[in-house]
Amino acid sequence: MNVSLRPTLLSLALTVVGAVAVGYGLVTSHTGQRPVWALAVGLAATALWVVRSVLARFGQRVPALVCAVVMVLAGSFVAAPTNGIAVVPAAVGIVALLGDLASPLWLGFGLSAVGLALIPVGAVPAEASVPAVLAEMGGLVLAVFAGLSRRQFRRAEEQAALLRERDLTLREEESRVAIARDLHDVLAHSLGGLVIQLDAVDALLESGAVDAARTRVQDARGLAADGLADARRAVAALREPAAAESAPVDSGEVESALEALVAAHRGLGGRAELRIHGAPSPLAAPQAAAVERALQEALSNARKHAPGAAVTASLAWQTDRVRLTVSNPVSAAHPALAGTGGGHGLEGMRERFAALKPPGSVAASADGDRFTVTAEAVLR
Amino acid sequence: MTLQTIGNALLILLVIGWIGVRQLNWRPVALGKMWRSPLIFAVVGAILLAQQVKPASITPLDLAVVAGELVLSLAVGAWMGAIAHFRRLPQPIATGKDGRDIAVYESRTGALGLVLWVLVIAVRVGLDVLAGLAGSHLASATGIILLVLAANRLARTAVFAARLDRHAALAA
Numbered sequence: 001m002n003v004s005l006r007p008t009l010l011s012l013a014l015t016v017v018g019a020v021a022v023g024y025g026l027v028t029s030h031t032g033q034r035p036v037w038a039l040a041v042g043l044a045a046t047a048l049w050v051v052r053s054v055l056a057r058f059g060q061r062v063p064a065l066v067c068a069v070v071m072v073l074a075g076s077f078v079a080a081p082t083n084g085i086a087v088v089p090a091a092v093g094i095v096a097l098l099g100d101l102a103s104p105l106w107l108g109f110g111l112s113a114v115g116l117a118l119i120p121v122g123a124v125p126a127e128a129s130v131p132a133v134l135a136e137m138g139g140l141v142l143a144v145f146a147g148l149s150r151r152q153f154r155r156a157e158e159q160a161a162l163l164r165e166r167d168l169t170l171r172e173e174e175s176r177v178a179i180a181r182d183l184h185d186v187l188a189h190s191l192g193g194l195v196i197q198l199d200a201v202d203a204l205l206e207s208g209a210v211d212a213a214r215t216r217v218q219d220a221r222g223l224a225a226d227g228l229a230d231a232r233r234a235v236a237a238l239r240e241p242a243a244a245e246s247a248p249v250d251s252g253e254v255e256s257a258l259e260a261l262v263a264a265h266r267g268l269g270g271r272a273e274l275r276i277h278g279a280p281s282p283l284a285a286p287q288a289a290a291v292e293r294a295l296q297e298a299l300s301n302a303r304k305h306a307p308g309a310a311v312t313a314s315l316a317w318q319t320d321r322v323r324l325t326v327s328n329p330v331s332a333a334h335p336a337l338a339g340t341g342g343g344h345g346l347e348g349m350r351e352r353f354a355a356l357k358p359p360g361s362v363a364a365s366a367d368g369d370r371f372t373v374t375a376e377a378v379l380r
Numbered sequence: 381m382t383l384q385t386i387g388n389a390l391l392i393l394l395v396i397g398w399i400g401v402r403q404l405n406w407r408p409v410a411l412g413k414m415w416r417s418p419l420i421f422a423v424v425g426a427i428l429l430a431q432q433v434k435p436a437s438i439t440p441l442d443l444a445v446v447a448g449e450l451v452l453s454l455a456v457g458a459w460m461g462a463i464a465h466f467r468r469l470p471q472p473i474a475t476g477k478d479g480r481d482i483a484v485y486e487s488r489t490g491a492l493g494l495v496l497w498v499l500v501i502a503v504r505v506g507l508d509v510l511a512g513l514a515g516s517h518l519a520s521a522t523g524i525i526l527l528v529l530a531a532n533r534l535a536r537t538a539v540f541a542a543r544l545d546r547h548a549a550l551a552a
Contacts, residue, residue, distance in 0.1 A: 080440070110455070117451040120443035130438050137447075 007053050015053040018088075022046045025085045038081035038126070045074040045089040052096065065103055068093040069111060076115035079136045080123030087136045090115055091143035098147025101154050112144045178355070181348040182234040185293045188345070189300050190227025194220055196268050196303070219267050226264070237289075249288035251280030251317070257292050258315060265299045271310040272299065278317030287377040290352045290360065291315075291324050294375040297345040298326035306330060306371070320379055321360075327372040349375065388522050395529070396501060403493040408483030409466070410475045411541055418533035425526030432521050442518035445511040449504060449519060450531045456500045457532035461539025463496075464489045466547065485544060504528065 007015070026042045052067035075090025094115065098108035116137050123133045197220035204213035255276055262274045283291070295313060302311045311328040346364055353360035353375055360377040464487045472484045508520050518524060 106458070110458075113451045113454055117444075117447035120440055120447045123440035124444050126440075128440055130435075130440060130443060133440055133443055 006059060007057050012053050012057055016050055019046050019050045022049075022085060022088050026082055029083060029085065034081055034126075038078045038086075038122075041074050041078045042082045042086040042089075045071050045078070045086055048074075049089045049092055052093075056096075061102065065097070065100070068096040072097070072111050072115045073118065076118035076140065077122040079119045080128035080133055081126040084132060084136045084139070087119070087139045091139055091146075094140065094143040095147040095150060098144065099150030099154060101151060101158065105151075108147060109144075112140065115140055177351070179238060181344075181351060182238070184344050184348055185296065186227060186230040186234050189296050190223055190230065192300055192303070193223045193264065193268055194227075197223060200269070223264060223267075226260075237285075247285055248282040249285055250282055254283055254288045254291060255280065255315070257288075258295055258313070261292065261295050261299060262313065265303070265311070268303060270299070270303055270308070272302075273310070273312055275312075275314040276317075277314070278322075280317045281322075281379060283322065283377065283379070284356075286356055287322075287360070290349075290356060290377060291322065291375065293352060294324055294349050294362070294373070295326060297349055298328075298373050301345060301373075302326075302328040322377050322379060324375045325372060327370050330366060330369050330371050346373070349373075353377065388525075392522075392525055396497070400494050400497055403460075403489040403497065404491070406467070406486045406488045408469065408473055408475055409485045409487050409540065409544070410481035410483045411537065411544070412481045413475065414533070414537040414540065418530040418537065421526045421530035421533065425523040425530060427523070428526065429521060429523030432523060433518060438518060439516065441511065441514060441516040445507060445516050445519045446524055446527075449507060449524070449528050452503060453500060453528045453531040454535040456496050457535030458539050460489050460493050460496055460532075461536040461543070463492055464536075464540065464543075466543070485547070487540070500532065 023043060023046045026039060026046065048067045048071045052064050052071065055064040055067060071089045071093030073090075075086045075088070075093065079085075079087040079090060094108065094112050097103055097111060098105070119136050119140065120133050197216055201213045201216045201220070204210075204216060258274055258276075262272045265272045298313070299311060302309065306328050309329045311326060313324070313326045316323045316325070346362070350362045353362045356377060358378045360375065362373065362375045364371070364373045366372075466485045466487050469484060469486050472482050475481045475483050511517075511519050
């Protein structure tokens with residue numbers, strides 16, 4: 001934020017041009033009637049104008065502040081003897097003081113008042129005319145307003161920077177939530193399936209059915225391998241989101257992934273059926289992932305809340321959208337759970353579809369004795 | 381010294397004494413009223429000035445003396461505002477004729493405030509005398525006296541307002 005307070009090279013150059021013009025005016029105009037000391041003080045104030053800018057450029061805040069104070073005092077005092085020319089460095093000093101958020105407001109106001117009083121004081125020995133003195137004081141008053149407006153502008157700038165910072169934090173938070181979602185989808189599914197398989201293995205071994213247990217262990221190995229592949233894909237997508245999102249996914253690939261999920265569900269002892277209709281079209285990678293994760297999550301939920309019940313899944317390709325509907329009977333034992341529609345999983349599903357471009361939607365409803373999740377992605 | 385000048389002087393002495401006594405006592409702080417009274421002083425002073433002083437008769441010295449007095453008055457007013465003590469009233473009270481100003485704090489400037497007040501008057505009188513010797517008579521005009529008073533009260537009120545703002549921000 002301090003960077004904006006430092007003058008650019010251009011404004012430094014303009015300062016030099018302005019100071020040279022004022023210095024030239026001081027030296028050339030009405031030299032006869034003016035005492036030498038007034039010229040010297042006026043030139044010194046003008047030189048300090050440049051010095052202040054250079055100091056500010058190099059971040060020397062306090063010396064720059066002192067320069068501004070001296071500019072106001074010296075410039076105001078010799079404003080009348082120099083026919084008002086020296087009021088320019090004084091006004092610049094006031095704008096600098098009032099426009100600097102780090103210097104207190106009372107200092108700017110106090111110095112403005114002192115400067116305003118010094119103009120007529122300096123006018124006494126010079127025997128300047130009253131209207132001229134009043135005009136010089138008016139110039140200083142204008143500088144006060146300019147300084148205040150500059151201060152206001154800087155404050156607004158500071159607040160805008162603060163807002164940008166908050167926005168960044170918010171975005172980081174969003175990406176963290178997205179990572180949490182991916183972790184949940186990948187890990188909860190495969191680890192949950194593994195637990196079921198291993199329980200079954202335990203039971204089978206206990207009853208001595210070694211062969212059946214062996215089959216289960218192989219299934220469990222397949223599930224773990226799938227989960228590992230999923231986790232690798234998720235990590236790759238997090239590493240290079242652009243590359244992962246740009247490539248479209250073939251509809252056949254999506255359908256076979258869904259079939260694999262249903263097959264895995266059957267392998268875990270569930271009953272499920274997937275129907276696909278409509279004319280397929282390719283999906284964007286995030287859309288394909290969202291649809292796959294939605295079915296995965298719905299099947300996980302069905303296993304959790306309505307174990308053993310038949311799940312009906314359908315994928316409908318329409319001209320402008322693809323809709324996945326998963327429906328299962330509500331188990332009488334957990335009506336409350338079915339009504340709430342799950343915890344992180346459904347929420348994550350909603351977030352995932354809402355984050356799609358163009359945004360999709362997820363609806364969950366307990367319709368009579370069936371719980372239905374409908375997820376829709378809009379095709380481009 | 382005309383009768384009018386003596387009358388003015390007496391009136392001003394009265395106002396000065398009144399303000400001096402009030403500095404030593406705890407007074408409820410009603411910012412609305414505190415802003416209003418200096419503005420009224422200033423307006424009355426400006427009107428009197430416009431009636432009494434011909435613009436053509438003003439010299440740079442007049443301007444210098446008046447500007448100096450105004451700055452001094454502002455500075456002392458701000459100083460008074462800075463040394464004032466605040467304390468919270470047991471409960472907010474309504475002040476003013478129709479009770480539209482609510483005072484939450486009361487304040488007292490104390491003995492140092494009185495000293496400052498005497499000092500500013502002494503400096504003013506001294507400046508007036510010096511300026512009169514040097515040929516400037518604008519500063520002794522009643523309008524200017526009121527303007528100087530207004531500047532003093534205005535600066536004090538501005539400092540009060542800033543301090544009470546900070547107080548409120550700290551309390552919140």
